[in-house]
């Protein structure tokens with residue numbers, strides 16, 4: 001989901017022209033989002049998706065992605081030699097702002113577009129860039145992220161999925177978890193342990209894995225929201241060609257950092273709802289003159305503004321050519337607090353009606369889903385506690401806890417499994 005931000009007053013003429021062009025194309029090719037019970041809300045209601053509905057949804061996303069690609073709106077800031085448009089991040093942002101007003105969804109391509117493309121662009125060989133990026137941009141390939149493990153989430157570098165070299169191939173064994181869309185994906189980005197005799201961050205290798213390879217098994221997990229969008233993924237004797245290593249063997253931690261920083265920046269990008277939707281909800285429930293609700297709505301408005309300006313700051317850094325850094329943790333933390341507060345606000349507005357669910361609830365339980373969905377944003381991409389550690393250590397320069405696991409050979413470090 002992308003944030004809906006208003007264009008700035010001082011938009012450069014060429015950007016304003018681009019915005020008009022995008023609007024005209026979207027008006028001709030997509031339906032406007034309506035503020036009432038619309039498609040956007042229906043997609044996030046408390047009714048569980050059936051496998052048929054899910055397949056139909058994936059097909060709709062692929063078709064839309066093909067249309068975007070053909071029209072020149074996929075990979076706007078990606079170089080033309082890799083199937084992109086060679087445009088600017090500012091144009092990409094304008095497109096995101098505009099498309100958020102329409103009833104379209106490319107959420108299943110989120111990992112690919114926002115995490116895989118930037119990582120391959122930075123660390124891939126020329127052959128890898130040519131091979132993977134165009135197919136991703138045109139919607140042919142759906143990607144998933146195979147990073148977290150049952151014993152390695154926040155402490156991701158403690159992973160134990162093993163890759164062993166066998167001639168021109170690697171043999172991979174282990175288990176991943178919480179892998180969004182792995183049951184639907186064509187390809188996965190995977191990090192593995194390849195050297196157990198060096199400190200943990202130095203023995204990791206990053207692979208691009210064909211999800212149809214024998215030995216890859218994704219089993220969907222049902223979430224608190226009722227939807228099963230993520231998986232546990234088992235890897236048993238999976239053979240991956242050496243040419244699918246991204247970056248250097250044992251240099252995978254650095255490659256993963258590029259992916260993770262882009263992930264945080266993306267999650268910090270917004271929740272898809274605007275302040276208006278919360279104030280309308282209060283009106284709908286006759287709570288808009290309740291002083292406590294009004295106070296909380298005022299706080300929500302303030303948070304929306306703070307997030308908007310944090311976003312501007314991130315965009316200014318991107319414009320100056322800076323990759324997302326530890327500051328993206330500020331955004332991630334701010335959006336986490338925002339969804340937490342908004343979830344509670346929604347329940348306070350609905351009062352006893354908040355106890356209803358699915359079809360019985362207002363707007364098919366869309367607002368209950370907002371409350372329950374907060375944990376996906378607060379945990380995914382690194383928890384609030386972990387973001388605070390990153391901020392303390394890497395932004396504020398505070399001393400970190402004693403961490404012998406950073407220097408001892410990984411083989412000797414106590415494991416979570």
Ligand SMILES: Cc1cc2nc3c(=O)[nH]c(=O)nc-3n(C[C@H](O)[C@H](O)[C@H](O)COP(=O)(O)OP(=O)(O)OC[C@H]3O[C@@H](n4cnc5c(N)ncnc54)[C@H](O)[C@@H]3O)c2cc1C
Pocket residue numbers: 144145146147148149150152153154155177178179180181230375376377379380381382383384385386389
């Ligand atoms: C919706 C969603 C989608 C996801 N999608 C993917 C995906 O596609 N691919 C993928 O690989 N992963 C995915 N994840 C996994 C996600 O990255 C992990 O859940 C996250 O990193 C936390 O790891 P964990 O769940 O193992 O929790 P743990 O690391 O076990 O943490 C448990 C608790 O301990 C706290 N904690 C841990 N270490 C510290 C510390 N050093 N200091 C203070 N507190 C600490 C945490 O904050 C947390 O509260 C997804 C998660 C969610 C919720």
